[in-house]
Amino acid sequence: MKEPRYLILADHDFGIMTSKTANAVIRYHPSRVVAVLDRALVGQTSQQVLGFGGDIPVVGTVAEGLKLGANCVLIGIAPQGGRLPEEWYGWLAEALEHDCDIVSGLHTFLSDDPKLAAIAMQHGRTITDARKAPANLPVATGLAKDVDALVVLTVGTDCNVGKMTAQLQIVSGLKARGVRTNFVATGQTGIMVEGWGTAVDAVVADFIAGATEQIVLRGAKDADVVLVEGQGSINHPGYSGVTLGLLHGACPDAMILCHQPTRDFIGDYRDASWVKIPPLSEYVKMYQAIGGMVHPTKVIGIALNTFDMDDLSARAACEAAARETGLPATDPVRFDPGPLIEAIIKAMGEGR
């Protein structure tokens, strides 16, 4: 298989929270990315926009990306509901006509679009929908609770607070300690980074837990620790069903609670100031209570996402979170993921 050379489409979104797929692929596989398309930031580099990713340039047209050697277009945004802006279809057609593949994490399956599918066929290109669920998903049977590996799930106070990133930052540290560790991706971005997984928010509702169980079992093979990517939040008015199905399907022995300290309201409803984010200790209590109705579980650490704070405030936020919850707290991207790694190793030792 040829190495992908991505042109990432993140128009009007690069560098802000909704370009989560772009950010993750650049963070964990920068060598695969030749350019990012965002007409509002043309001429800048990924380093300037994100603070990482080095010289990867931002371009304003698909043609420029092709000139830089792109052989695959990756949809780098995750819009609410997962639907694609209309205008982008022209760009995708252009890319296919110039012998690029397409990788997408949208709810709208691009491979089902008759026009795009026809162009792809004509040019021998592939369209991969990372969110397309496997056929014949099971209803959860409870097998995940019996795996030998320690199952660790990230849970959050909202969407897009770093549940995937926290896990990915921990993987290498655990492996360095000799702990056999697998990351289990449950969303389109994690799947693009890891190469396998199931987007549990895209399966038929009755099978959320079953789909999760299936990939946890796969991740638990030959592993001491399984790090399961969490989704949404238990109090997110739109997505809480996915969160709870995932929690009960994964049967985690331990959880890491993820939070962005500057966020006061559930993000998608910020304009309406609808759902205020309660204190961390309330989330700890709720996740343990509702998770524990199916399988005993506890929160063992706090992962903060402090990307929009200065160093001093970020340190203070970690200390405040640790004080409030009595748990180790860190920003595993900005600071040392060590406290979370220690917490996991301690949980392994406790035999659960």
Add this chain to the structure above:
Amino acid sequence: MKEPRYLILADHDFGIMTSKTANAVIRYHPSRVVAVLDRALVGQTSQQVLGFGGDIPVVGTVAEGLKLGANCVLIGIAPQGGRLPEEWYGWLAEALEHDCDIVSGLHTFLSDDPKLAAIAMQHGRTITDARKAPANLPVATGLAKDVDALVVLTVGTDCNVGKMTAQLQIVSGLKARGVRTNFVATGQTGIMVEGWGTAVDAVVADFIAGATEQIVLRGAKDADVVLVEGQGSINHPGYSGVTLGLLHGACPDAMILCHQPTRDFIGDYRDASWVKIPPLSEYVKMYQAIGGMVHPTKVIGIALNTFDMDDLSARAACEAAARETGLPATDPVRFDPGPLIEAIIKAMGEGR
């Protein structure tokens, strides 16, 4: 539109809890049912098997149902995962060939089956999949919390404990009091009884709450009270995601907790004795806490399903439930639904 004359397929399941669709259609529309197919109970009547439904006969073949005038075959069981026993496909083909339509609530869409679809087309018949979700579902926006009507959701200690039936038993009582009341169906059986609704367990996971919101808004038009059919249970290892998405999408002002007193474990996992059903008061606390994270809500009554108990035990169970929770408790099928109707009228008066 011609009146449907159903032959209900419930082979090996009629009269037991999994023939939930059969039971509900017979209970609320007995005049539409000409026969039930169950090879294990041939010769009996619905009255003998269910205790209601009068002379509706149980037959052993599709041919007998046709002879009795059936013009539509209705799938009367709801197997775990919603898939159809292989053998039934032959019966369905036979029915289509003899000019019957098909109505199904299974996850496997029968209208997508190439063989059945071809036979249906050849004979000018229709195959209706009640679980097929509408296109372009929204992510929940929170509109349900702002409707003028009092929104009442049934919640449960498990699947199949009477969440739909409790609501249907209350509808006429409320209407008799002059309260404009709409029932909002969220499952295939409710849809078959009511004629509209969305099977929220069959939508893509990200849209559970949005799909619920959409039908609650429709139900709230010109209504004082909206009775929303609940699904699953907050601690059901397979289906809890549906339960929570439905709870947060509906934004109920009040909840009625449904329970079958003889059940000790979550039903689908009874063999493994996995998830023990905790006391009712724990469910009350949990549903209020997790529902309240999005919209203030409280449990206002308990609906028990005592179909497998004698009268004395059933009365005692209602009294025990009322004592434990401090709430009105009744079996709205066996006894008087009045206490639940009173509780709803009281909640309306409190202006929430």
